[in-house]
Amino acid sequence: MLSQRLTSREYTENLLDIALATARLSPADRGLCHELVCGVVRWQATLDRLIARKTDPARELRPALRNFLRLGLYQIFWLDRIPPHAAVHETVEQTKRAGYHSQAGLINAVLRSYLRETDEIKKILADMKVSQPALGWSHPEWLVDKWLARFGDEKTRRLLEWDNTPPKTFARVNTLKTTAGKLVERWREENVDYDFTTRDWTGENLAFELKAHPPLNSLGSLRDGWFYLQDPSTLLAPSLLGAQPGETVWDMCAAPGGKTTFIAQQMNNEGKIVASDLDPNRLRLVKDNCARLGVTSAEAVVPSAITPRPSTAFDRILIDAPCSNTGVMRRRVDLRWRIQAAEIERLRATQLGLLHEAAPRLKPGGILVYSTCSLEPEENSEVVKQFLAGHASFTLETERQLLPFADAVDGAYVARLKHST
Ligand code: SAM
Numbered sequence: 001m002l003s004q005r006l007t008s009r010e011y012t013e014n015l016l017d018i019a020l021a022t023a024r025l026s027p028a029d030r031g032l033c034h035e036l037v038c039g040v041v042r043w044q045a046t047l048d049r050l051i052a053r054k055t056d057p058a059r060e061l062r063p064a065l066r067n068f069l070r071l072g073l074y075q076i077f078w079l080d081r082i083p084p085h086a087a088v089h090e091t092v093e094q095t096k097r098a099g100y101h102s103q104a105g106l107i108n109a110v111l112r113s114y115l116r117e118t119d120e121i122k123k124i125l126a127d128m129k130v131s132q133p134a135l136g137w138s139h140p141e142w143l144v145d146k147w148l149a150r151f152g153d154e155k156t157r158r159l160l161e162w163d164n165t166p167p168k169t170f171a172r173v174n175t176l177k178t179t180a181g182k183l184v185e186r187w188r189e190e191n192v193d194y195d196f197t198t199r200d201w202t203g204e205n206l207a208f209e210l211k212a213h214p215p216l217n218s219l220g221s222l223r224d225g226w227f228y229l230q231d232p233s234t235l236l237a238p239s240l241l242g243a244q245p246g247e248t249v250w251d252m253c254a255a256p257g258g259k260t261t262f263i264a265q266q267m268n269n270e271g272k273i274v275a276s277d278l279d280p281n282r283l284r285l286v287k288d289n290c291a292r293l294g295v296t297s298a299e300a301v302v303p304s305a306i307t308p309r310p311s312t313a314f315d316r317i318l319i320d321a322p323c324s325n326t327g328v329m330r331r332r333v334d335l336r337w338r339i340q341a342a343e344i345e346r347l348r349a350t351q352l353g354l355l356h357e358a359a360p361r362l363k364p365g366g367i368l369v370y371s372t373c374s375l376e377p378e379e380n381s382e383v384v385k386q387f388l389a390g391h392a393s394f395t396l397e398t399e400r401q402l403l404p405f406a407d408a409v410d411g412a413y414v415a416r417l418k419h420s421t
Pocket of ligand 1: 257303
């Protein structure tokens with residue numbers, strides 16, 4: 001298991017990666033397992049509404065039984081590739097295998113009654129997306145209300161649909177170790193099906209969409225550090241940072257190292273990158289990824305090791321701040337059930353604190369880039385505005401918000417500020 005994939009143990013995707021790493025499953029079953037787990041987590045609110053229609057609210061359903069019902073209903077109403085009767089049969093058998101013999105009848109009764117109403121329920125589900133979008137698209141209501149007020153019906157619907165669609169896999173070639181030409185040659189040998197992909201901030205021959213591939217951890221090209229898995233949106237902040245060979249750069253929130261290693265590539269490994277992160281475990285991932293990608297110009301250090309001496313003044317600083325992650329909900333399937341409205345206010349204080357910490361460490365004329373993968377103005381333009389109001393020596397040069405429904409990439413916000421004195 002490569003450290004790039006193992007950033008946090010508790011997220012669904014990471015737990016799934018860990019479980020699948022040792023599971024003896026065919027590639028098809030592996031794909032199905034992934035789809036079932038991620039699908040059930042994504043559509044949990046809508047699935048639970050269906051469960052509530054057929055179960056006694058006075059009797060609490062055990063979590064395992066609820067999960068069996070979710071699994072069965074997901075297969076009936078969201079998956080085409082499993083015949084519904086087979087899905088019901090298998091779910092009931094699975095309930096028994098898990099030791100719930102006496103409750104298998106309940107699971108069977110609920111699922112079979114839904115089998116009889118499939119067409120009617122499909123219509124109800126489609127109507128729900130319009131009349132109750134939070135429930136119909138299985139998102140928290142406060143967040144959908146927030147997006148509706150800001151983006152309107154149509155764009156919010158496209159955003160909700162984006163969040164519920166399995167994400168594509170993208171890679172960035174590591175030119176410190178290879179070239180785009182050599183990488184695609186190796187991919188052909190490894191049975192990786194790819195497409196070149198470009199955005200206005202990436203240029204040519206840098207980013208790829210991986211359309212089909214063997215398990216990524218089995219690829220020598222990944223182990224050898226010939227590429228790094230990252231969405232094209234994550235290349236915008238380093239591009240606006242514009243680090244040059246020989247410069248000194250501070251990447252303040254560096255883990256797991258996607259942007260650090262790209263900045264090193266832009267600098268041709270010449271100069272110095274100080275890569276820090278509050279979380280020492282995640283900082284280890286920066287070290288691992290730098291080693292794998294042949295980055296020798298970056299040093300991974302705990303933030304307390306960076307003192308405000310003049311010798312540590314930086315040409316450029318990147319703050320890829322911790323945020324609510326609302327721009328990457330399609331990749332982090334359980335995020336929508338963790339995120340709280342109050343959390344955004346708390347994050348704002350951290351984000352502003354990071355900007356205040358960075359400001360005195362920048363050389364005169366230096367560049368400060370602030371980025372998040374949030375869609376929320378409270379964490380983006382409003383934070384930058386508040387910082388600028390107290391720092392007259394900084395000016396905003398560029399500001400950009402990437403939106404999934406407009407840019408067809410994960411959501412991201414990037415602001416480039418210049419220190420004028
Ligand atoms: N730049 C990384 C990349 O491209 O791979 C992603 C960074 S992630 C969005 C935010 C990181 O900020 C997390 O790794 C988290 O541990 C770190 N973090 C949170 N609070 C911090 C703080 N006060 N100082 C430094 N790092 C912090």
